[in-house]
Structure formats: C-alpha cells, structure tokens
Amino acid sequence: MDLRWKILDSHYVHKGPWATLRTDKCEMPDGRIVDSYFVLEYPNWVNGVAITEDNKVLMVRQYRHAADIVSLEIPGGVIDGDEAPEHAMQRELLEETGYLFEDIELLSIVYANPSTANNHTYCYLAKGGKKTQDQNLDEHEELIVEEYTIPEVKQLLVDNKIPQALHCTGLFYAFMKLGVL
Missing domain, CATH: 3.90.79.10 (Nucleoside Triphosphate Pyrophosphohydrolase)
Structure with missing residues (x-):
C-alpha cells in the first residue's frame, strides 16, 4: 500500500534565508482531504x-x-x-x-x-x-x-x-x- 499523500495545492506563508513555511492541501491514500498541512522548509x-x-x-x-x-x-x-x-x-x-x-x-x-x-x-x-x-x-x-x-x-x-x-x-x-x- 502506498502511504504517500498527494499534494493538491501548495502556497508559501513565509520565505526566508533560514526557514520557509508553506501550507499544503493534500489527499490521503484513502481519499480524505487534509486542508492545511504546514511544512517548514530548511536547507540541508x-x-x-x-x-x-x-x-x-x-x-x-x-x-x-x-x-x-x-x-x-x-x-x-x-x-x-x-x-x-x-x-x-x-x-x-x-x-x-x-x-x-x-x-x-x-x-x-x-x-x-x-x-x-x-x-x-x-x-x-x-x-x-x-x-x-x-x-x-x-x-x-x-x-x-x-x-x-x-x-x-x-x-x-x-x-x-x-x-x-x-x-x-x-x-x-x-x-x-x-x-x-
């Protein structure tokens, strides 16, 4: 079973040199929708x-x-x-x-x-x-x-x-x- 979520929409709340915050709207494998999932983007x-x-x-x-x-x-x-x-x-x-x-x-x-x-x-x-x-x-x-x-x-x-x-x-x-x- 594939557990990955499908990203339906994504937009940035904040972009900075050390951290960026985005929110994703996602569909789970069983079809449920996650309206706002916040993701912190950092450099590796x-x-x-x-x-x-x-x-x-x-x-x-x-x-x-x-x-x-x-x-x-x-x-x-x-x-x-x-x-x-x-x-x-x-x-x-x-x-x-x-x-x-x-x-x-x-x-x-x-x-x-x-x-x-x-x-x-x-x-x-x-x-x-x-x-x-x-x-x-x-x-x-x-x-x-x-x-x-x-x-x-x-x-x-x-x-x-x-x-x-x-x-x-x-x-x-x-x-x-x-x-x-």
Missing part, C-alpha cells in the same frame, strides 16, 4: 564527528537562541546552495575549528523532524584532522572549540551534556563505526 545540513591526528574529538560550544542554551555540539552547518555535502562538511570543519580533514566518510542521513520539516542532515566521520588556520566564522557565529578523548565524549553523552539530538545521532554512528560503543 551536515555535521561531523571530527577526530584529530592525535585522536582528540573536536567539539564546539555555542549559544542557541531558540532554545536559550549554550550547547556542546559536533561541528556542522548548512549546505550552501548546490554545494556537495562532503565539501560542505570539509568547509564547515575548517571554518569552525581551523582543522583540515581529508579523510571524511558519510555515516548516515537523518531527518530532524520529518513530520514538519523537509530537510535532512548528512552525518560524517572525519579523521586525521590537522590544525591549518584560525577559525573563519560566519557573521552571527561565536564558537569555542574544545578537545575531548572518546571516553570523555561517551561520558558527556551519559551525563546528558550534549543536548542537540542530531549531534548525538552522529556520535552514535561514529562510535559504532569506530567500534567504541
């Missing part, structure tokens, strides 16, 4: 578990205004336009941490909230990073780069000190790949 994202050449995990600490928290996270960000996800990951790692990574492997593609948002996140494992430059942050970014051992990151997860769900997911896949879970 990348995040990466970044391990330096001396086996330290790079984490970034930054303020997240919507939740009003200072969040400990793995590096990542928005894919620019038609940029390849792997290139976006390398760019974000270099901009946010100053580390260059050439060994980057896609681990998973996940959705933050597929019931209301249309975008997805590419989760990577980056290994062998070398510090090559200072941070080159976007206009509204303020990040503190921190280094942890893998056991320390595992403890941070146990202690619920990494609040961003997509970043916990990336760490899970990376630690599974590395055989440290």
